[in-house]
Amino acid sequence: MKRLFIGLSLCCLIAQQLHAQSMPTKNYPQGYFRNPLAVPIVLAGNFGELRPNHFHSGLDMKTQQRENLPVHAAAEGYVSRIGVSHTGFGNVLYITHPNGYTTVYAHLNRFYPALEQYVKQQQYSQESWAMSLDIPAGKFPVKKGEFVAWSGNTGGSAGPHLHFEIRDTKTEKPLNPMLFGFDIPDTRVPEMYRLAVYNADKSIYEQSPQMIALRASKVKGTYLPPTPVVKVHASKVGLAVGAIDRQSNSDNPNGIYEAILTEDGKPNIGFQLDNIGYEETRYLNAHIDYKMKKAGGAYVQLLFSLPGNMLDIYHDLAGDGYLDLSDGKPHPITVEVKDAYGNASSVALSLQYDGTQSPAPVCANRMFADSRNIFENNQVEFNLPEGELYDDICFAYQEIPSSAATNFSNIQHVHNALVPIHSNYNIRLKPNKPIPASLQSKVVMERDSYGSSTSATTYDNGWYTGTFRDFGNFKLVIDTVAPKITLLGALKQNANLSKSTKLSFSMSDGSGIQSYRAELDGKWLMFSRKSNVLTHTFDERCLPGSGNHTLKLTVTDIAGNSSTYTFNFKR
Secondary structure: OOOEEOOOOOOHHHHHHHHHHHOOOOOOOOOOOOOOEOOOOOEEEOOOOEEOOEEOOOEEEEOOOOOOOEEEOOOOEEEEEEEEOOOOOOEEEEEEOOOOEEEEEEEEOEEOHHHHHHHHHHHHHHOOOOEEEEOOOOOOEEOOOOEEEEOEOOOOOOOOEEEEEEEEOOOOOEEOHHHOOOOOOOOOOOEEEEEEEEEOOOOHHHOOOEEEEOEEOOOOOEEEOOOOEEEEOOOEEEEEEEEEEOOOOOOOOEOOOEEEEEEOOEEEEEEEOOOOOOOOHHHHHHHEOHHHHHOOOOOOEEOEEOOOOOOOOEEEOOOOOOEEOOOOOOEEEEEEEEOOOOOEEEEEEEEEEOOOOOOOOOOOOEEOOOOOEEEEOOOEEEEEOOOOOOOOEEOOEEEEOOOOOOEOOOEEEEOOOOOEEEEEEEEEEOOOOOOOHHHHHHEEEEEEOOOEEEEEOEEEOOEEEEEEEEOEEEEEEEOOOOOEEEEOOOOOOOEEOOOOOEEEEEEEOOOOEEEEEEEEOOEEOOOEEEOOEEEEEOOOOOOOOOOEEEEEEEEEEOOOOEEEEEEEEEO
8 A cells, every 4th residue: 555654854054054955935915914803912712733533723812701803894895795693603794806816704793783683684584693794795794903893703603703714816825824924923933742653554544653752852942852762662653743833922722833754864854834725624634644533542643644635735745655664774864843923942862663563464344535435234234435435444343233213213333433434425225123214304313433423315216315424333313302482581471571682592302403484473582592592683673662572493304303492583
């Protein structure tokens, strides 16, 4: 199997000079974009930081632990798009600029008044709070520094902050904003914690790496291994590095920008974290040791490219990335990591093969990263197109009998969730006992193993199909339980809400919420969503003194079960 491994080694000044000549340089405009906040930039997250299933695509700017700080246009342009969602970016604003870039402002509470009113009109017209809306170029022009929104905590946000991006307008790929000349104090070098050594002749999912702990020396930016020569257990290896970066005014553990491998004083291969599109960000799972992280370990970034890794972040410098240790002699290497401001740290050591390499395990059912992979028997079927696996696996399957009354299939153990899959795939299960026709629409498929998930199903000729993005243990269950709706605020029927500004409900369901709809006196009423809490902010549609009203809120789960809560109140 062909596998590209990136080892890192460096001999001080010569290697640094070669590195500077070989790695791509960036020529983004400096000073064109201003700070989108009126407070100094303090980062909670940076571009390329490692997140579950994706690279972080911008800068998370702290908002002093508060919401509703004014957000300003980073440069002249026009509002080209908005989004509203209870996941992801929440309320998000896109501004397209005449220099070929688009800036993105996410997790907002509200847009500026004219835009907020326009969005609201569209929401009521489409009877949908959630939306993605392209806006004509001339409708909402903005000047540099103009107020455009209030910061917030909407969508998939764990606390108040502003997520800010700079994208290439044509490709829509996010770029590293720290390369655009923002005033972010940073004289701190990256922190290096560990190296991991992998056997190049084995799948990454069929081995545990040899870990090399690193410690800081008395020289700033220099790290030391436990011993100058580290004995390894494979004749051909690849490395991974565990490192973070912090800015001068923030202790948040953020991501590194660049890594370089140098071997025998010559730069071999490196990577830079910039220009990563949303269509490729899930390849993060091929750039890290996913198995280690998923099992509760640390992040390490692979300094080699797995067969199914399509990321365009690696740069060949003067070699093919392999570290051939078969001669049994010590081979000097250096791993250097940098942040976007050029602060660097490195570790130098030698690797030596100790002659103890174990043979590759025998595998009866191997699946390959560069092939289409199909598995089928009388109880379970699935089909993974080429490229869905990042490395080969020795596929494991087991049918586990289940006598639980709530289960309508045996448990199908389909490999394990420590191996990532790139895209959603369909898996089909056959029930092991009859399901009445009246309940066929209520069948859902459940998956557990390192987390759980549930999918609605479709029925076809005795098989039920669900959609997932992980391996694990699968089974069919019946869901006839309707969602639960709870009125928040200890309110009672016929309450007087003339002095209230908001009305909120929570919703819950074992399988998952599919949709919700609210109607006030028979007309659609907009409720925003944060996690599983729905909130309506009173406006001109229900003014104080308007009398008695009836609100009906209907929530539907993925199995089609619905609940309706009727609430009568005065306003």
